[in-house]
Amino acid sequence: MSSSSDLDLVPAIATRREDALSGLGKMVSQGLGWARKYSLFQYPFVTACCGMEFMAVAAARYDLDRFGAALPRFSPRQADLLMVVGTINVKQAPILKRVYDSMADPKWVVAFGVCASSGGFYDNYATMQGIDRIIPVDVYIPGCPPRPEQVLDGIMMLQQKIQDQRHQLIGNEPPALPAKG
Amino acid sequence: MSQAALQKLKERFPDAVTQTYVGKGGDDVALVKKEAVAEVCRFLKDDPELQFDMAPYITAADYMGSEPRFDLVYQMYSTKKNHRIRLRVGVPESDPVVASVTPIWKGANWYERYCWDLYGIRFEGHPDPRRLYMYEEFVGHPLRKDYSLRGRQPLMPERTVDEPFRGPGPTGG
Amino acid sequence: MAKDTDNLLVVPPVPEASPLDAPFPSKRMLVNLGPSHPAMHGTVRAVVELDGETIHGMKLDIGFLHRGFEKSCENVTWTQVFPYTDRLNYVSSIMNNVGYAMAVEKLCDLAIPDRAKYLRVITSELHRMCDHLTLVSAMGLELGAMTVLIYGMEARDLIWDRLTELCGARLTSNYARVGGVSRDIPEGWADKVLRTLDRSNEMVDEIDRLLTRNRIVIDRTRGTGVISRADAIDYGFTGPCLRASGEPYDVRKASPYLIYDRLDFDIPVGTNGDNFDRYLMRMEEMKQSDRIVRQCFEQMQPGAIASDDPRFVLPPKPEVYGSIEGAMAHFKIIMEGIRVPAGEAYACVEAANGELGFYAVSDGGGRPYKLGVRAPGWNMLMALPQIMEGRMLADLIPTFDTVNMIGGEVEQ
Numbered sequence: 001m002s003s004s005s006d007l008d009l010v011p012a013i014a015t016r017r018e019d020a021l022s023g024l025g026k027m028v029s030q031g032l033g034w035a036r037k038y039s040l041f042q043y044p045f046v047t048a049c050c051g052m053e054f055m056a057v058a059a060a061r062y063d064l065d066r067f068g069a070a071l072p073r074f075s076p077r078q079a080d081l082l083m084v085v086g087t088i089n090v091k092q093a094p095i096l097k098r099v100y101d102s103m104a105d106p107k108w109v110v111a112f113g114v115c116a117s118s119g120g121f122y123d124n125y126a127t128m129q130g131i132d133r134i135i136p137v138d139v140y141i142p143g144c145p146p147r148p149e150q151v152l153d154g155i156m157m158l159q160q161k162i163q164d165q166r167h168q169l170i171g172n173e174p175p176a177l178p179a180k181g
Numbered sequence: 182m183s184q185a186a187l188q189k190l191k192e193r194f195p196d197a198v199t200q201t202y203v204g205k206g207g208d209d210v211a212l213v214k215k216e217a218v219a220e221v222c223r224f225l226k227d228d229p230e231l232q233f234d235m236a237p238y239i240t241a242a243d244y245m246g247s248e249p250r251f252d253l254v255y256q257m258y259s260t261k262k263n264h265r266i267r268l269r270v271g272v273p274e275s276d277p278v279v280a281s282v283t284p285i286w287k288g289a290n291w292y293e294r295y296c297w298d299l300y301g302i303r304f305e306g307h308p309d310p311r312r313l314y315m316y317e318e319f320v321g322h323p324l325r326k327d328y329s330l331r332g333r334q335p336l337m338p339e340r341t342v343d344e345p346f347r348g349p350g351p352t353g354g
Numbered sequence: 355m356a357k358d359t360d361n362l363l364v365v366p367p368v369p370e371a372s373p374l375d376a377p378f379p380s381k382r383m384l385v386n387l388g389p390s391h392p393a394m395h396g397t398v399r400a401v402v403e404l405d406g407e408t409i410h411g412m413k414l415d416i417g418f419l420h421r422g423f424e425k426s427c428e429n430v431t432w433t434q435v436f437p438y439t440d441r442l443n444y445v446s447s448i449m450n451n452v453g454y455a456m457a458v459e460k461l462c463d464l465a466i467p468d469r470a471k472y473l474r475v476i477t478s479e480l481h482r483m484c485d486h487l488t489l490v491s492a493m494g495l496e497l498g499a500m501t502v503l504i505y506g507m508e509a510r511d512l513i514w515d516r517l518t519e520l521c522g523a524r525l526t527s528n529y530a531r532v533g534g535v536s537r538d539i540p541e542g543w544a545d546k547v548l549r550t551l552d553r554s555n556e557m558v559d560e561i562d563r564l565l566t567r568n569r570i571v572i573d574r575t576r577g578t579g580v581i582s583r584a585d586a587i588d589y590g591f592t593g594p595c596l597r598a599s600g601e602p603y604d605v606r607k608a609s610p611y612l613i614y615d616r617l618d619f620d621i622p623v624g625t626n627g628d629n630f631d632r633y634l635m636r637m638e639e640m641k642q643s644d645r646i647v648r649q650c651f652e653q654m655q656p657g658a659i660a661s662d663d664p665r666f667v668l669p670p671k672p673e674v675y676g677s678i679e680g681a682m683a684h685f686k687i688i689m690e691g692i693r694v695p696a697g698e699a700y701a702c703v704e705a706a707n708g709e710l711g712f713y714a715v716s717d718g719g720g721r722p723y724k725l726g727v728r729a730p731g732w733n734m735l736m737a738l739p740q741i742m743e744g745r746m747l748a749d750l751i752p753t754f755d756t757v758n759m760i761g762g763e764v765e766q
């Protein structure tokens with residue numbers, strides 16, 4: 001398992017890679033990664049045209065279910081994959097951030113379409129130039145809108161990434177709370 | 182058909198209707214003074230021969246540098262008579278206030294809010310004069326020609342990215 | 355049987371006064387729906403004042419998908435605007451292309467060849483079917499009928515396959531051009547389309563059997579979300595929503611554009627103006643679109659697909675590569691944009707949701723001076739608070755579906 005893929009350096013991903021891993025820990029990590037990559041509960045943050053393509057991907061022909069990522073949860077609390085589908089503008093940005101913040105760890109983010117990735121060809125006063133300006137992103141799926149094959153490819157890349165990350169059973173210590181203020 | 186409408190309008194409001202012409206592709210257009218908008222619209226809707234009953238499409242254009250600066254456009258349609266007419270109303274920058282036509286057609290509501298939001302034309306007597314698209318914190322009116330294309334006003338802190346290279350072309354550089 | 359369905363409109367009488375039916379004292383409360391609520395289609399925020407489950411007031415807040423369409427268009431050439439128009443009503447993008455192209459052609463006073471008109475109509479009608487299929491499937495999904503979504507998406511995918519062969523993109527097709535269309539149909543495409551339509555019609559029938567006489571669907575849509583004819587006109591409704599209220603206005607019939615006057619098709623008109631009628635309009639219009647496409651294929655003759663006016667249309671490729679004038683003309687149009695004569699024009703088409711109008715102003719330069727869009731969904735969304743006044747919260751969902759508000763065009 002390569003440990004220095006700089007893909008994984010995005011800070012907010014909840015894999016406790018700072019902990020050194022024992023041999024047993026490694027096995028646990030791989031097992032957890034395997035389990036997690038096949039049960040992605042997604043929260044579709046659908047705003048725009050890409051949503052039409054997203055519907056097609058979720059339907060019978062392309063069938064996202066084969067990747068264990070079919071079941072949308074319409075509560076961010078129950079989701080661990082945030083699919084940002086469509087343009088995010090300046091007015092929408094705080095809401096996206098809030099949805100992201102209310103998801104429980106571990107969580108991943110996919111930017112679906114160029115608008116979510118970089119603002120696309122809407123380079124103007126209203127549109128945010130990519131969601132990575134406010135939240136970390138794991139996989140970018142380019143295309144306007146991306147073809148379903150591309151989306152499936154992106155999901156598979158995400159699965160590979162999840163498998164390669166380090167996972168840990170949560171210890172007994174309570175997680176550190178952010179400082180008040 | 183609506184040649185007659187223009188004629189009628191001109192007879193009824195000799196002062197308020199400053200000019201009528203047939204535009205590109207046969208659209209009938211009347212230039213109307215700003216003070217008389219509500220009156221003219223009321224007439225257009227109620228007159229039994231005209232009956233422009235469907236809510237108009239209202240938009241604006243910014244002719245910066247000429248006087249009056251803004252141009253309000255009312256594109257109307259009558260379902261009863263199947264004819265169209267377009268009113269153009271000059272609005273000066275110094276006094277961008279026009280009487281609202283929302284009391285006449287309910288459907289004018291959001292179009293007027295749109296004109297306020299993006300062009301800064303206020304409508305007197307509008308029941309809900311909020312911005313339509315932009316947030317309340319937004320300063321300025323983005324579709325005015327002197328508002329810059331990329332004048333973003335973020336609502337929350339964003340990671341800064343050095344402006345990536347943009348190739349040549351109409352919007353590049 | 356007929357009696358049964360007639361009675362569905364009246365509230366069934368409460369059998370006996372029982373203590374359980376006593377009014378339940380409740381306080382009004384404000385609930386915020388959206389904007390990232392799945393039933394609000396991602397981009398609309400509604401603040402509703404609820405008394406129990408009854409809506410007593412509602413305010414809409416939009417703009418969560420405002421992406422500066424007009425400002426962007428003012429900064430690109432006339433031809434580069436086409437991709438932006440694709441993304442207005444992204445479910446039926448070709449109709450936006452056509453509407454915009456017609457506005458520019460009106461400014462240029464440009465006539466387009468017959469074959470281009472037929473191609474525009476064929477692709478528009480195919481996209482109208484896609485739009486209605488999407489609406490019906492989404493409505494099914496949100497009323498709990500997931501199967502409908504599966505059928506609907508498959509039927510839509512089939513049509514998209516054909517459009518991909520034509521334009522190269524599934525959804526954002528960017529097909530029309532000023533002066534014509536971008537490419538001719540591939541060989542054998544017409545037959546393929548007809549076969550696809552046969553198959554997708556089967557699926558539509560399947561959906562029809564699943565939904566139209568389904569008790570749950572009828573209960574949830576009949577008599578809910580009602581708007582009267584007068585109100586609908588006053589709000590500026592167009593398209594299926596207006597026709598469901600009984601007003602037979604359709605731009606294709608009222609002021610026929612392209613070649614709609616040569617085609618034989620009907621305009622369905624409803625009576626009640628409720629959700630069920632709006633749904634039926636869509637089902638019937640898909641059948642009419644099918645008829646239109648078939649007629650077009652029969653009437654269409656071979657010929658040019660774009661006007662040959664060198665001021666507005668790109669020269670053919672051999673000329674670009676073979677002659678200096680061709681190369682110059684190509685370069686000029688690409689870099690500076692076509693020179694549209696100064697003036698203003700309004701052109702409208704019957705898009706899937708109603709009258710889609712483009713108001714274009716040119717100052718004689720290569721870029722639009724102003725490009726306004728009369729989006730049909732705007733008026734429908736605007737009327738939602740009035741439609742929902744005094745109704746149940748659960749009725750909001752089907753109403754929201756059947757007025758078919760598309761974020762891209764409403765919020766531009």
Ligand code: SF4
Nearest residue numbers: 049050113114115144
């Ligand atoms: S990437 Fe393209 S298709 Fe997707 S939301 Fe943006 S403009 Fe629409």
